[in-house]
Amino acid sequence: MKRRLTAPREVLAELQQDYFICTKCKICQAVHVQFCDDSRFWRNCPSGTRFRWDAYYASGKMEIARGLHLHELEPGDSLRHVLYTCMLCSSCQEQCYEVKQLHPTRVFELMREKAVREGWGPMPEHEPLRRSMEENGNPFGLESRRRGDWARGLGMKRLPREKAQALFFAGDAYASDPSLRRAVRAAARVLLRAGLDLGTLAAREKSDGALMLLLGDRDLFETFACENIGTFNRLGVSTIVTPDPHAAWVFKEEYARELDPGVEVRHTSEVFSRLLGEGALxxxxxxxxxxxxxxxxxxxxxxxxxxxxxxxxxxxxxxxxxxxxxxxxxxxxxxxxxxxxxxxxxxxxxxxxxxxxxxxxxxxxxxxxxxxxxxxxxxxxxxxxxxxxxxxxxxxxxxxxxxxxx
Ligand code: SF4
Ligand code: SF4
Known part of the structure; x- marks a missing residue:
């Protein structure tokens, strides 16, 4: 049996308190207005603001979660459109948690896992991303042997052949998109300039799986996560630093419990700030x-x-x-x-x-x-x-x- 990070389970039901006690107060539809002077910018839910129906706001999707739980609703095309036009941006949760301590964005993430488990999610347009994960080890069609091309000529150590204190993990988008090459090379160069003992897995780097988790495909995410965790632990690094917040998110929230004790995960902005404070930059x-x-x-x-x-x-x-x-x-x-x-x-x-x-x-x-x-x-x-x-x-x-x- 394949190794997993979590036991297969009906995860959405674990948050039933959240969607059963949502009071439809709609605080989640706007910003904290006391910190925003301009009323043109008070609406903050992209899907609700664009599509207007209540279903597209968090309040509506909480009711949909309740309806699915009680088998009052059947999944269909319109429900799938509602669920997959959500940006999972957490603006609703930011507002709601302050006053109600509920987790609407977490509910929507778990609704997507339910959708994939039951075969009505993600969208057909997402299938090429999934296929590329299986064929190339990344969602964006990049041949796996090209994954490390962005690092050519930077003089970074090559892991696992060499040893380094810190692993620089580029992430799927930075490694795949030529228009982002300057940015990812800049991040590595800043860290090298500060004297960090930095290595890259180059072509051996595999997707962190974050995009699959966002789409609700926990099984595919966990396949990649388990392989990466084994790789990271064998490297013996003390820090994993990444410029990709999505990679940092899954490393911190999903991988961390299986990483060797003492391995730190940092986004590059955290490391830059620390290095500036220490005078290394x-x-x-x-x-x-x-x-x-x-x-x-x-x-x-x-x-x-x-x-x-x-x-x-x-x-x-x-x-x-x-x-x-x-x-x-x-x-x-x-x-x-x-x-x-x-x-x-x-x-x-x-x-x-x-x-x-x-x-x-x-x-x-x-x-x-x-x-x-x-x-x-x-x-x-x-x-x-x-x-x-x-x-x-x-x-x-x-x-x-x-x-x-x-
Ligand atoms: S999700 Fe939270 S803030 Fe939004 S309507 Fe429900 S209880 Fe109110
Ligand atoms: S997470 Fe979804 S529902 Fe919540 S504010 Fe963002 S787009 Fe709207």
Whole structure:
């Protein structure tokens, strides 16, 4: 029998208290308004705001979860559309947990697991991602032998042939998308510049499985997770550092209990901030720019990593850090969450366009973020709108201030 991280079970029912006691108060539909001055930006659920029906807000989906539990509802195309247009961005949970201590986003994640188990999820458009996982070890069609191409010429140690204290895990999107190559190379170069003993698995790196878990395919996720955990534990590293918040999410929440004791998982923004504090990085080059920082959902609302990226940006000489009207826990999703762009690209692009307009309202010349999916979505939104807004990864600007190029 295949090794698993969790026992197969009816997980949705474990949160029945949450969906049975949802009072339809609809607090989850908006931001914390006391921290957002501009009423144009008070609505914060992308799917509810776009499709308007209550079913697309968290309040509606909680009622759907209750209906499924009681067998009052039968899954069908419209229910699947509701479930898979959710960005799993956690904005609803951010609001609800404050007042009711409920976990709506967690309920929707488990509804997706139920959908896959029962054969009515994910969307047919998600099938190529799943097939590529089985054929290539990643969801994006990248031949497995090309996975380490991004690291060519950086001088990183090759694991497991060599030993290193820290594993740099690029993640699926950074390793696959040539338009993100500068960003991932910048992240590695910053860490090498600070003197970290850093290694990569290069072509041996396999998908973290995060996208499969978001789609509800826990079995496929766990197949990859178990293999990766075995690999990581054999490497004997003390730290796993990744620029991908989705990889960090599954490593911290799902892998951690099986990783060797003492292995730390860090997002690059956390490590950059620490290295700056210790004086191991000294940004001295001017980067004259008005930049607004976009909080990736998995980094911010999931792990409260709000200050570290801002500390990095404040350390860059010449950079003026601006804030979105919806910032930190109030942030709007970039449109790249929950596997939505692969099934509903128009809706994903609409969401990214909303965020782009909000960025433009701040007077920023550039959006800076720390997630490959946010970078992809903002790149598409800028192209679609013909906007002059620049889009950068946090690591690119930090590297520039260190006087290097990726
Ligand atoms: S999910 Fe929470 S905030 Fe939203 S309607 Fe239900 S109880 Fe209210
Ligand atoms: S997770 Fe995001 S998109 Fe889904 S219901 Fe909650 S706020 Fe809306």
């Amino acid at each position: 000294k940004p001295e080059g001017e980067v004259p720019m008005k930049a607004v920082y976009h909080d990736p959902c998995k980094l911010g609302r999931r792990f409260d990593i709000y200050q570290e990226p801002r500390e990095v940006l404040r350390a860059i000489p010449g950079l003026e850090l601006l804030e979105f009207p919806r910032a930190t826990f109030n942030s709007l999703c970039c449109g790249g969450g929950g596997g939505v762009p692969y099934a509903f690209p128009d809706f994903a692009l609409w969401t990214a366009g909303e965020r782009l307009r909000e960025a433009e309202s701040t007077g920023a010349e550039a959006i800076v973020t720390a997630c490959p999916y946010c970078l992809q979505m903002f790149g598409k939104a800028v192209a679609a709108a013909g906007s002059g807004m620049k889009v950068y990864d946090l690591a690119e600007l930090l590297l520039a201030s260190l006087g290097e190029e990726a």
